[in-house]
Amino acid sequence: EPACVVVCPEHAILAGDLNDPASEISRKLSTAQVTVRKPEQGTGPKLFYINGNDWSLHPSAAQTHDSYVWADKVTEQNVSAYELPVVNGKSRLERDLQSKSGTPLRTPQEQGRPLNGPIQFGGRVAEHMVQTAYTAQHKINWHWELPTYLVTKSIAGGIFMLLSLGSMFGLFNFDSATFLAAGFTAMVFMLITTILLIKDLSQPKRFLNILLRPQWKSWVARGAYIMVTFTAVAGLWWLLEAGAFWNILPADLVESIRPIVSWIVFPFALGVVIYTAFLLGQAEGRDMWQNNLLPFQLLSQSAMVASGVFFALSAFVEFPADLQGILSILFPSSIAVNLLLTFAGKLNSFPTDTAMLASREMTHGKFRNHYWWGGIALGHILPLVLMIAFAPALPVAVFVTLIGLFFYEYAFVMAPQYIPNS
Structure with a gap:
């Protein structure tokens, strides 16, 4: 078995023969709700996550910052890369709007976002409610050559x-x-x-x-x-x-x-x-x-x-x-x-x-x-x-x-x- 399976004290990682219906991992897959990373690629991954969270399975789901919770960035990737858009507490639309007749208009709210939410401090969204704690840091392999x-x-x-x-x-x-x-x-x-x-x-x-x-x-x-x-x-x-x-x-x-x-x-x-x-x-x-x-x-x-x-x-x-x-x-x-x-x-x-x-x-x-x-x-x-x-x-x-x-x-x-x- 892989070392991570052996040393895990909670038995949170399972490994085995997926083709054997009697194996522990096959029984678990038949009863638990599991997901895989990027199934749309059609690569047939053999690593399954029980109740996997989109924030952890999709690298682009969380905003990129200059550092992680318990690690610093050491590669070029995402140091100054395109950042996913975040919803700020104040926007250029957040002002008194009026129709042509002078009737006040309600400030538009983002779809699915409650009024004045989520958590805000001083009118700004708490951007670190979801933050990457640690991830694999890959070098950029191809450059000018x-x-x-x-x-x-x-x-x-x-x-x-x-x-x-x-x-x-x-x-x-x-x-x-x-x-x-x-x-x-x-x-x-x-x-x-x-x-x-x-x-x-x-x-x-x-x-x-x-x-x-x-x-x-x-x-x-x-x-x-x-x-x-x-x-x-x-x-x-x-x-x-x-x-x-x-x-x-x-x-x-x-x-x-x-x-x-x-x-x-x-x-x-x-x-x-x-x-x-x-x-x-x-x-x-x-x-x-x-x-x-x-x-x-x-x-x-x-x-x-x-x-x-x-x-x-x-x-x-x-x-x-x-x-x-x-x-x-x-x-x-x-x-x-x-x-x-x-x-x-x-x-x-x-x-x-x-x-x-x-x-x-x-x-x-x-x-x-x-x-x-x-x-x-x-x-x-x-x-x-x-x-x-x-x-x-x-x-x-x-x-x-x-x-x-x-x-x-x-x-x-x-x-x-x-x-x-x-």
Whole structure:
């Protein structure tokens, strides 16, 4: 039996075989009124509470304070996070109200709250009637590395998606210099992505365990293999084109296998871009990430930053005219589409209070400046205005798009982690 069961003098904790109807715990479950934490997640928890109280089972039920009854906070989580609204004794409505005819109006009262209640001191509600005495204090695991990695892998995957589509469907004339410059840039960003992922691990050596002993149900392992395979096939394609460009390999041979290679590279480039949506979707405790629009949003973000990087490269390498025409349409249109998807995600109803609180934390709480001024204004509105009103400022538009996307991703990644999960 667990140690907590053994040492409990009141026999208040039971453990046993739930599948055995004759066991003590099974008999207790059949007669007592029990509940579990977050049954809506569908995870099938095996920890049951007899007469469990919502205040103790739901982390967001009680207001967050700077300290607990018998403990101090030692982590970032909830130190300056979004606080649940409390009902103050006095409000801006608490004044003499009159109708147009001059008849006095009764001051509105909160639904379910008795007049002049609950307990008040000097006209203020006693806010500490329910306070957290102690709770598990979790560190925030993901910081700036993950938002940066979302941007860098979007660039790498997006560049090769565009190169593959151009080769597969003849969208633009293939140019070796363009391919080598863009492909090399994508490989550099893929290298940065790998470094960020390894750095973000608490023990970097575990990266090899993910590859050598994968858990195929997890998108961590699936994503790792997608990225490794993409790097291998895209790198091989780049080497083949480089060999033909420098007359090391027969140009006719490389040209003949180019369509085949592009069809192989494209699905892995697409996977690199959108697999994070499924990875975040497996984080059952972070409901805001479980958004059906997220794969499409990642795809539009990739088109946005990849086409922008293509534009930046055109200052150093002369691109075909038809490619320039595609980029001039793709860059602003992908920004507009991503902006619409971003707002569409906010219009959806939130399935849980955790998702609602995380969204409010991102848009109106600690990360509101990252979201509105960084992600929306700097990453979307300003580039569109620059492209429409002042076309020569295109390099500036590309730069602010990249910076703005990082701010958006930072708010998107960090906000749900600031909401208590236990």
